[in-house]
Amino acid sequence: MMRFIFPIILLFTNCFFAQGNKIDTLNKFGYSELKNKFYNYNDNIKTDKAKIIAQYYLQKAKNEKNTLQIADGYVLTHFNENFSNALKYLDSAATITKNLKGTIYPSQTYLMKGNLYYKYDNLKVALDNYILGLQYAKEQKDQKLTSYANMNIAYLNSYIGKNAEAAKTFRYYLYNGKNITDESQHNQMRVSLIYCYIEINKLDSAKLLIKEGLRSQFTNKNKYIVSQYSYYSGYLDLKQKKYKAAIAELSKAYTYYSSINDNNANYALFNLGKAFDGLANKEKAAENYTKLDSITVKSNYTFPELREVYTYLIDYYKEKNNKEKQLYYIDRFLKVDKKLDEQFRYLSVELPKKYDTPNLIQQKENIINDLKNKKIVLYASIVTLLLILLLLTYLYYKAKKTEKKHQKVAQELINSIEIRNFEIPEGKLDTTYIQETEPVNIEDKAIKATPEDVIQFILKELEIFETKELFLKKGITSASLAKSIKTNTSYLSEVINTQKEKNFAAYLNDLRINYALNRLVRDRKFRSYKLSVIADELGYNNEQAFSLAFKKKTGTTLSIYIKEIEKSINPE
Template sequence: MMKFIFPLLLFSNLIFAQRNIFDTLKKSNYPELKNNFYHFFDNDKSYEAKIIAQYYLEKAKKDKNSIQIAEGYNLMHFNEDFPTALKYVDSLTAVTKNVAGDLYPARTYLIKGNLYYKYDNLKAALDNYVLGLQHAKIQKNRSQIAYANMNIAYLNTYIGKNLEAAKTFRYYLYNENNITDEYQHNQMRVSLINCYIEINKLDSANILIQEALKSSFVNKNKYSLNQYLYLSGYSNLKQKKYKTAIAELSKANDYFARIDDNTSNYILYSLGKCYEGLGDKVKAVKNFVKLDSIIQKSNNTFPELREVYTYLIDYYKEKNDKEKQLYYIDRFLKVDKKLDEQFKYLSTELPKKYDTPNLLQEKEGIINDLRNRKTILNVSVGFLLIILLLLSFLYYRSKKTEKQHRKIAQDLINSIEMKNLETPPVTQLAPSPSPAIVQVETEDKVTEDKTAKTTPDDVTQLILKELEAFEAKELFLKKGITSASLAKSIKTNTTYLSEIINTQKGKNFAAYLNDLRIDYALNRLIKDKKFRSYKLLAIAEELGYNNEQAFSLAFKKKTGITLSVYIKEIEKSNNSQ
């Protein structure tokens, strides 16, 4: 049973101070006027609320603001009877027909649905809520979707689907605070508590009730305080704590009856059930009779009224009061017919118009999600295949390069070993590199270079002799050798020295020095096992380099391979012998 809960009043806000409306109307903007309207409306001050609504609409028309004119019609419809209220909502529909944005027409259908709900036409309420939800989804307006879902959840409670309704209320209570305002947030909690009571989750209901009672007491909100007092009484009724329930329900009823609020109907029903539980038929009948008199005026029904009329019929049957017995039979038949029509419609149309479309949408969402996952999976697999192919290519290339480097190293080793066999060790100079690696001068080239020289022949011969000694004594292994220092040591100048090296050796001084050092390293590494075990820095320093990076670069440039590959191939060659 959904007790005293009405669909959400869209865009309401109760956070403002009490003020004299007549003195502040002209000074107030639209949000302030709307806040004041809801303040008076929710405190059952319909006259003041109506004055604000009229002023709001006149101000909007004067400003020629379509959105605010629509809001003015919305405020006006709250304080009118059904026919007049419906005319205002129709005017709202006409004003917003061509309004851009994602608010209308979804909001119009939800407002009309609330109006039908208020006057107990649940069929029309459902139809409008469903239309509002459809438009809200098309316009992707999260707030309107939330309002539609919550209001449809109220209808679910009417046909006993409290578990399904509780899921909706709990979701929007805890997950969508940015959509619902304080008033609506409170209604979600009230609705969730009521559902918990109906499905006998009384512990969960009582926890929320106690939290809400404390909050309402601190905020001095009398309406909310008495709402939760009623819910506490209703929970105690379910637990058969009748006396405690009566005390709470009676206190809440004093407030709601005074402000002529519809909540009083549900309190009278609960009070009657309490007295029925205590066996006090007279007081039970008193509350049920009073409830019937209110229902006749408002024509607002709820499913539990069947229990009220069957109790009254049985009571007057016992009293042999046929007149009243007949009267309540007639009342029962009228109410039951209306309840039956609404129940049948809601129980048939709710699954068809709401549950089934939602399931289909959920199914479509799952299908799309799976399709997207499949697409992502295919892209990922494709990407991984590309990476695998790239890695395979890089691996193949590295293996091919490694094989080439090993071949170069082997050729170098064989070439050097052959040179060592051909040349006596005593007179051997540093071996020449493999023809495939080091450029060899032709006789024509040397002759051509010699014809271009400017150095005197005797100086040339002297320098060549000194260079031969320089190479034989391995003086190139000293650190810090420069063309200037070498020229000075052989008593010549750098011009002559550079020219001789360029013309006779076919390279500049730096290349000449590096080639001597690398050729020495190639030869010694083959012969000297201990030298091969040196760290890279030690080998570089042994060869006269200032750092290992300079040596590594020179070695790679000269041979085309790294030192580690060369040493590895030497070890393999020695092991195979």
């Protein structure tokens, strides 16, 4: 994502643009006025004047031994220092506010550190600090700090390509941040949303926001922001393949950002290269990409699009048969790709883990809200979370164990069916009973006075019933079957109980399930049917009845059985 300015940084004041360009006598101003003057100069890239105000602010606070203002002075001073010094100032702010209660610290310190690491392209540590800042902001019940943390994390989501998700955050604070964002931050939300819209191809929405931004009175006051909209106008033209228009706008943005040595010049160069390539001007494209490489070598600043730059230059010099340049850009690609891959993998794993899983956090917050005693709240929260984690772990492993058991059962069934199928003629389905998974409750097996010839007759009719697969018809009962074979239900039940060793319902169910097991192995088309269709073809009234019957009979589920069949047919 293009990193205009920083993520949200104005955490302890709403800035306004003071009149005049000279630094007035500072001793007549209070802390709030000094902060406003600092941000006025800082936002307008008047770094030297901003530094003077920050140093005066810090010294004033130290002279007055005002701990909170000393911390704010450290924060102001860190903005225009190199990384090492800036980090020392923020650490000093953290140390001095360690025991302060009821302030925006330590949340602000962590969020500022996150911004610092973000600026210097260490996104992994930036995320960790944002998460800590968010946690403290929630504990402090500070709506603004919580909002700033959410906005900053949205930048990281955009970085790893989750622009639709990031857009939701930016859009929310653009239109609902009246009491949270100042004019500068409001514009920043608009610019960030424009980027996300272009990336997810909502180009009309992006165009409307660009026009809205250019009409803003705030934009006209700040050359930096004017250049933002020049850049995004060019980027939008590039997406629409209006290459000449894109070059004109991107060139304006590049001229300004390069004049103030701003990293956003890199993005302008990158897209200028793409625009020239769109015009089939490979020389100009390579020229911009070569210039971009020389800048990133010095700054060690990376962004995901650099991969495209180096692959383009490798191919460009391959066509030129310049092996030295090829080798150089291959080496640069490998170094940049390694760094980008490390950051991307870390953010992809840690963002969902630390930020996108609100369920446990919400449960903890609910407990905190319900309980009055803080000690009880703390212990109850920890115990609840541990129990939930243990339960989830138990359920997960139990589900895995059950799944493996079902897979094993399914494999054994398939193997036994395949062995029997060698002995069954093609086109005929085997309905041999599988072994019962649990004992069957058989009706009273006391032998009744059923004539032997009647028993043999009924057995013969049952063989026909099974062979012709009449058991697949819906609505079969012992009475209807007895009637169709011209006997009575008493004789039929006795024969099934004694000869088949099960009651009528179990007998009918076994026939259907065994039919299903065999046909699923043989018939690929049958396996592709919906559950409701399979159940209907087997004579069941609904899919729930079939699913329960299948699992009870086989010891596995239909879905696992079908998956194991597919595995045996198409092994990886």
